[in-house]
Amino acid sequence: METHTRTNSNFNKTFSSMDILMIAFGAMIGWGWVVSTGDWIGTAGVVGAMLGFILGGVMIFFIGMAYAELTPAMPECGGEHVFSMRAMGPVGSFICTWAIILGYVSVVCFEACALPTIITYVWPQFLQGYLYSVAGFDIYATWLATAIVFAVFITVINIMGAKTAAKLQNILTLAIGAAGILLIAASVVTGNPSNLEGQMFAGSGMQGMMSTIIKVAAVSPFFFIGFDVIPQAAEEINVPLKKIGKILMLSIVLGVGFYALVIFSVGYVMNGSQIAASYNGSGLVTADAMANAFHSTIMAKVLILAGMCGIITSWNSFMIGGSRAMYSMAESYMIPKFFGKLHPKTNTPYVSILVVGLLSVLAPFAGRKMLVWIVDAGNFGCILAYCMVSLSFIILHVKEPTMPRPYKVKHWKFIGAMAVLMSAIMIMLYILPGTGVTLAPQEWAMVAGWTLLGVVFFIFSKLVYKEKFGYYAQLTVGETAGNETEEDTSIPARAATNLMAVEASAPDEWNHGFDYFLPVNLVFGQGKVEQVGKIATVHGSTAMIVTGGNSVKRTGTYDKVRTLLENEGMDTVLFDKVTPNPLTTTVEEGAKLAVERHADVIIGLGGGSVMDAAKGIAFMAMNDGDVTEYIYGEKTSDKALPLILVPTTFGTGSESNGFAVMTNPDNGDKKSLRSPALVATASIVDPDLMRSMPSGVIAANGCDMLCHCIEAFTANNAQPFTDALALYAIPLIANNIVSLYRGEGTDEQWSKVCLAGTIGGMVINTAGITLGHAMEHPVSGLKDVTHGKGLAAIEPKAIEATCKYNRFKFGRVARILGGFTAEDCAPRMRTLLKDLDLDVTLTDLGIEKKDIPWLAGNARKVSPGNLVNTPGSELVTTEESLERLYESML
Structure with missing residues (x-):
């Protein structure tokens, strides 16, 4: 067993x-x-x-x-x-x-x-009202x-x-x-x-x-x-x-x-x-x-x-x-x-x-006499169980003499x-x-x-x-254990120490060599948005601001960025049609406008969806054909307009990587466009711009960034630089995100979480993502749910399915989150998600059992690389395994 x-x-x-x-x-x-x-x-x-x-x-x-x-x-x-x-x-x-x-x-x-x-x-x-008799009753x-x-x-x-x-x-x-x-x-x-x-x-x-x-x-x-x-x-x-x-x-x-x-x-x-x-x-x-x-x-x-x-x-x-x-x-x-x-x-x-x-x-329909027989039989069942428990008491003293026993006989x-x-x-x-x-x-x-x-x-x-x-x-x-003595908890503590000692001697997955390349110019810190005009003017005289509906306008962020650009003598063009889970058709429309208005630089101002759309627009403004041709590798290119990303939400990491996730409205495929040309010329990460994030967005994006770091750290493609960055970012998220969600965050906590989100984008750019994201993209592609909520329903189960294939790394994540062993990783993540009110299932997100075959097939269609990147991929990413996993998440 x-x-x-x-x-x-x-x-x-x-x-x-x-x-x-x-x-x-x-x-x-x-x-x-x-x-x-x-x-x-x-x-x-x-x-x-x-x-x-x-x-x-x-x-x-x-x-x-x-x-x-x-x-x-x-x-x-x-x-x-x-x-x-x-x-x-x-x-x-x-x-x-x-x-x-x-x-x-x-x-x-x-x-x-x-x-x-x-x-x-x-x-x-x-x-x-006499009805009938049973056994004389x-x-x-x-x-x-x-x-x-x-x-x-x-x-x-x-x-x-x-x-x-x-x-x-x-x-x-x-x-x-x-x-x-x-x-x-x-x-x-x-x-x-x-x-x-x-x-x-x-x-x-x-x-x-x-x-x-x-x-x-x-x-x-x-x-x-x-x-x-x-x-x-x-x-x-x-x-x-x-x-x-x-x-x-x-x-x-x-x-x-x-x-x-x-x-x-x-x-x-x-x-x-x-x-x-x-x-x-x-x-x-x-x-x-x-x-x-x-x-x-x-x-x-x-x-x-x-x-x-x-x-x-x-x-x-x-x-x-x-x-x-x-x-x-x-x-x-x-x-x-x-x-x-x-x-x-x-x-x-x-x-x-x-x-x-x-x-x-x-x-009661059987009458009292028959139930006297049943309760006597039940008493026999209890006594039999008592005997087996008494035997278990002896067996466990022999089998597990070091088991912690707070009340020891x-x-x-x-x-x-x-x-x-x-x-x-x-x-x-x-x-x-x-x-x-x-x-x-x-x-x-x-x-x-x-x-x-x-x-x-x-x-x-x-x-x-x-x-x-x-x-x-x-x-x-x-x-x-409540308020137990140090003696009561010493054995679990020693067990954790032993596990960490074993982990230290674990073989490195990257001893065969690795590559690392990420030419992103990060401008990080409070008030750094003031530099957007000076950074953009180097690339030309016309900037197209890509954004969503009303949030950046309502908060005044759009007017501020537009003014900073105009103060440097630049003309601005507004494209504000981006929606959550951006569509390929939206990207095509934005690229057409950028070409028509002779945009020299694209400014992505908003959350992850906006930044992904801005990347796609910058790319397609310099390339012919349909964006789906590039998404599926039918065409390739290393050209794009200069791109400046100014995130107004943390967590997606889009500001620090070279891919953009889009959904095809014709078939529901949610897949990423990948190219070095999509890495931003500059990304201005200003924690002050994040302060207007609704609590629900904080929670969902916090889940997303944590999944980025865990998946990149445990991925088959992981290597020393991504490991170091992920291990730095995970505690920043775990120790601060709940305070931000509850409206209690300090300036320092906002900066730490924003930095962790950017790091999350960097590590997945190099090490990639794994099972959790591969399974979530079909969900949000089918039902247009918030990506972070979809991950909250999926990631703990995905971790349970894969943790035994890389116990060393999942164990290390578990200990950062407060557990001991690899098997503690998923429960500890669930605890964190509960604190963020993200204790959700796929059923809560509108997924039904009849959707599962499509989801499993689509995951294998749009994310084959992510599935191969998953620990234990040969066993856990078959279509049958994916269907079982999806069903367990309902």
């Missing part, structure tokens, strides 16, 4: 310490303490039942310790999926995650039936409608956002806790020790008592299932890593304490005969104990309402857990990829949530062995007859059906996704 790395999360950090404690604790204290306490006391007595739960808690404690260490060590969405993937590989991970999804989904479905059933306890007249219209309404409600809450779900969880869990505390406190005041007489233990003799205690201990661990939701949502937790392990263990301790104290409270306020009467009557022994403790039947209903809150907290927690587990499998291409879609606004795995929600809507061999033993014992309890939790034939049928569905998904994913099956991108611990 090939392991990749990433340094940024796809999820929002929304869960606080309280949130994750309430998610785990709320999952554990559902409805069972309201309806089953009388059964536990009847089986083992009050003290015996308490000891049974404490013994069960000890069993879970060892498993919890394994989870407590693994979760902060791998704080990624999916929990068990990630642990088992690192330890056992894709097959083991599939089994483990598929098993626990059964557990989560079964509880969600069961709670959908439990809620209306509890309402029936409080209000028997609630059941109206009568289904009524009111019962069914209530279940469906709440299923939809919980689903919507979870899609609305993790924080919304957490707020609901906090409120309801606190309500349950408050009711439990009221019962415990009231029992101490109104209870009587005499009530314990005759019911402290059940069974005759020591052997009989131990037997009954073990019976309760055998079932008690299944009431503590829920702490494992924490690792499922670990990527969304905004808490220092070491603290996550502590909170996980605290949730188990609170769960054990809650159940033990509730058992004691019931036995302390009700004697044996009262408990027996209640158990054989309403069956809600805990509610009757609440009534006795307060001498009020109203308080019994209060406790029942708290129990109903427990149903919703369990439901909500396992909805969170189940959807995240599905998402993680989809991210690893183990189930259909659409399960991994995140909501564009709330960043929740909404497809997985909808699937779990749909199952909870459909489940002492005596890991003993803890691991006990965790495996305890989980294995619980598995055997489900298998061996007479344990009280042995699976019935119907429940084994449920396990078999779920297993068969898993086999279908396994085979489907293997066939469809092929080598992608089992893909895993490890999240670097340092990214989410």
